[in-house]
Every structure is written in structure tokens, then in C-alpha cells.
Amino acid sequence: MAGGGQVVLRTLSQQGWVRGSGAAVLSRLQDAAVVRPGFLSAAEEETLSRELEPELRRRRYEYDHWDAAIHGFRETEKSRWSEASQAILRRVQAAAFGPGQTLLSSVHVLDLEPQGYIKPHVDSVKFCGSTIAGLSLLSPSVMRLVHTQEPGEWLELLLEPGSLYILRGSARYDFSHEILRDEESFFGERRIPRGRRISVICRSLPEGMGPGEPGQPPPAC
Secondary structure, eight states, X not given: OOOTXXXXXXXXXXXXXXXXXXXXXXXXXXXXXXEETTOSOHHHHXXXXXXXXXXXHXXXXXXXXXXXXXXXXXXXXXXXXXXXXXXXXXXXXXXXXXXXXXXXXXXXXXXXXXXXXXXXXXXOTTTOOSEEEEEEESSOEEEEEEESSOTTOEEEEEEOTTOEEEEETHHHHTEEEXXXXXXXXXXXXXXXXXXXXXXXXXXXXXXXXXXXXXXXXXXXX
């Protein structure tokens, strides 16, 4: 992505996990596109994976998403969790969402097969609010954000198993995001081999929607 002799910079606070096209975009998004590596312990990651596996196993991988944003995936919306998983999700809420933000009652669970990927997209404001936070399980991946009006402005986030990513504000509305397919999965010069990846995604309520109102089709995050 950083071709043509372009200098790639990293934020000091997230060195090794976030890289971008220049100092301006890194500064602008330093609090809007955040990676917290090691957010989950190995035991917590196993707790979530073990709880999700029976439900995901009943579903087939699909190759035509309703908005054509995802390839090689299965997904579900989950609102009932074990006590152990609820404790993890409360930590996500405390880490990623402000005290005045209300979350959608259901959590979006997205399972990508090893050759699956998510195409560049901006989640509709009809589906979720200003903040999206996702836990990554099983496999590392690279998330790329590209400004919708200035494609020369970009960030890449390295999402290792057990990490938490947070997209809010400008990163949520002004940049598309995608999960790179296996053959494109590099973080700088470093190859990031893709395997099966599960993401557990919490979302703030869309503006004007009450917590008891019916949900919309889930976004591709």
C-alpha cells in the first residue's frame, strides 16, 4: 500500500500495530482507530470460541452477502451469553464506549473462513452508531482503512488473536474498512498468513433508535 517511495509512519502509542500513509492521518485518527493487543487472555479467547463454535457450526459458509461486502463467511446476532462471556463484553464496553453511549442489545459474530475476506465498505448509519469495537479470535488479520474522498490517506491495523479494535468518529464515517484476503495479507513487509477468523463486534445504537426497537441487518465489520 505504501508504494512510490512513500514514508510509512507509526504512532508511538501503537507502534507495531498501526501504520499509515503519513503523520497527519496517524495524528487525526490516533483516538479514532485504536488497537489494543492482548486485550483477551488465552483463557478468555478460549471461553468465547468454545461458546460460539456450536452455533456457528450449524451454519454454512456463504459467498454472497446481502450487500456484497463479505465473501466466505457465516454470521449470527447473539444476545444471550454465559456469565464468563458477559464479563468479557462488559470490559469491551468499558474500554471502547463512552458513559453516554447505549449499545445494540445483540452482538454481531462474524466467522470468516481462511480464504474469506471483507471488501472495502462504510457501515450504514442505519445499522450502527458512531462506535464499533471488535474482538479478534483464532487468526491474525490486517484491517485496512482508506479515506473515501482522499484514497491516498490510509491506515492499516494488525489484528492478532485476542486483540480489540475500536473504530469511532472519523474512522467510522470518513474511511472505508476491509479485512484483506490471504494473498494480500501483509503488514508492511511482514506476511500475515490468514486462517479462520472470528470477530465479536459490539456496536453503539444508531442515532434516533431506541434500545428496544427492531435491529437492522448486521454490517460487515
